[in-house]
Amino acid sequence: MDRQPGMSVRLKLTLSYAGFILLAGVLLLAVVWVFLLRYVPEVLSLPMVDVPARSELERAFVPKATTALVFLLALGLSGGWFLAGSMLAPLTRITNATRLAANGSLSHRIHLEGAQDEFRELADAFDTMLARLEAHDAEQRRFAANASHELRTPLAITQTLLDVARNDLTRDTGELVERLHFVNTRAIDLTEALLLLSRANQRSFHREPVDLSLAAEEAAETLLPLAEKRGLTIETSGDIATTLGSHALLLQLTTNLVHNAIVHNLPQHGTVWVTTSVQPDTVVLTVENTGERLTSQLVSTLVEPFQRGTQRVRTDHAGAGLGLAIVKSITEAHDGTLTLTPRADGGLRVTVQLPAAPPHTDP
Structure with a gap:
């Protein structure tokens, strides 16, 4: 100007x-x-x-x-x-x-000396802002690098399959088409996950009353075939827990948590617990699952994009490593808090705490 x-x-x-x-x-x-x-x-x-x-x-x-x-x-x-x-x-x-x-x-800091006054408060606030900007910039750089790597992998596989098919005309095209379909599906899923993550970060959604207990039941019903295929049991319980937000995003949040609990579970006879509760000013969604024992250090990295947890069980349904990252972004976009805690008997407990909807708000 x-x-x-x-x-x-x-x-x-x-x-x-x-x-x-x-x-x-x-x-x-x-x-x-x-x-x-x-x-x-x-x-x-x-x-x-x-x-x-x-x-x-x-x-x-x-x-x-x-x-x-x-x-x-x-x-x-x-x-x-x-x-x-x-x-x-x-x-x-x-x-x-x-x-x-x-x-x-962004690495420079003021570190203003002296007693507390208006200039000191301004300098400290500016240092805090710089620290957050630096951390956000580093996170965005890691995310861009990881996203580029993840998107390049299916493209490279597709290129390799096409090169093989072009050099070997006698190769069975049915197998090639099937493998290309699988790789293309994974690439589409990753792209949609990235778009959903971007949408959650931008907070560009309409807020309406959403009952988390209904979202939990819908997610459990949708993923029940996958759970039965793996020999798992899904148990849902709790109270009506109404918050204000995007129904689509909160349903995606619940679905990601239940899917994550199913995929990273015991090979057989595992259990997933989905509960909702109401507190004075907040509503709480908790998803727990059985599984192998996890360390607190490993759990603290699971919400980072593309971090699947190297000690966790990997399956064909493991996804692109954006499930919990999307959950974190949706939670923050709804002014909530996300807490991950390893269970003493093995497995993971995920707690999402969101502001409760005002009284007399119908979902």
């Missing part, structure tokens, strides 16, 4: 300090004039007393007053310039840090 050049803040403060001191000096001299000189008569003659007349006092007072005012003006300008520079020094550091951040340097 183009702006007309003007005086600096330091110069403005300097002139303000000098003007205030000069005004105070003028007022002080005016007080001396009003309460002293006005009581001196034009001519005063007393026996044996030599008292100067008003005109003599004026001739003696005015030059001294003028000199004093000039001195006060010089003192105000010099002292004001120094004080303004001292007061604005933290602002200069914040400005320099802002310029560095604008040029792409």
Whole structure:
């Protein structure tokens, strides 16, 4: 934005300090004039007393007053310039840090010293913002690199299959078509997951009352064939838990959690528990599953994009590693919190806590 050049803040403060001191000096001299000189008569003659007349006092007072005012003006300008520079020094550091951040340097921090004041609060807030921006930038870079790798893999496989088919005309095309169909399906699923993740991050959705208990039942019913195929049991229970949000996104969140609990479970005779509960200001969706024992360190990485957990059981239904990342984004887009906890007996407990809908809101 183009702006007309003007005086600096330091110069403005300097002139303000000098003007205030000069005004105070003028007022002080005016007080001396009003309460002293006005009581001196034009001519005063007393026996044996030599008292100067008003005109003599004026001739003696005015030059001294003028000199004093000039001195006060010089003192105000010099002292004001120094004080303004001292007061604005933290602002200069914040400005320099802002310029560095604008040029792409997010690792710089102000680290303003001194007692807590308005400048210190501003500097600390700016340092916090820079830290979050740096972390977000690093996360986006990792995500872009991982997404590029994941998208390149099915394309590379497709290219290899086509090269083989072109070089070997006697090869069975039915097998080739089947493999290409499988690879293409995985690529489409990954692309849709990326689009859903982007939509959740943008928060571009209409909010309406959503009952998490109904979403849990719908997700469990949809994934019941997969659970039965793996010899698992899904148990749903809980209260009506209504929140405000996108029905499609919250259903996707619940479906991802149930799917994740089915895929990363025991080979046979495992269980998935889906429960909902209501607290004073929040509603809670909890999905637990049996499975192998997980460490807290491993669990803390599962919500990162493309992190499937190397110690977890992998199957053909494992997906692209975006399931819990999408759950995290949808939860944050609905102003909620996501908590992952390893179960003592093995498996994972995932808790989604969302703001409760206002009373008398019908889903």
